[in-house]
Amino acid sequence: MTTSAAPTQHLHDVLVRARTLYGAGMGFASLKVLTSVIRASLELQWEDDSDLSNLFAFIDADIGQAIQVK
Numbered sequence: 001m002t003t004s005a006a007p008t009q010h011l012h013d014v015l016v017r018a019r020t021l022y023g024a025g026m027g028f029a030s031l032k033v034l035t036s037v038i039r040a041s042l043e044l045q046w047e048d049d050s051d052l053s054n055l056f057a058f059i060d061a062d063i064g065q066a067i068q069v070k
Contacts, residue, residue: 005044007055027069
């Protein structure tokens, strides 16, 4: 039986840091942070309708926002 991964407070803190960076116009710096989150998730398993799955949808939007920073 495999257990499903769940978001941690550390993950939420990292996302706040990434959002602060792209909010301050530092899109490329925030992409480095967001990329580290995605890389760390490569070995994880989660349910399709879980908190982590929903959080990855927000991370996807964060990546889009970071790319658009001018």
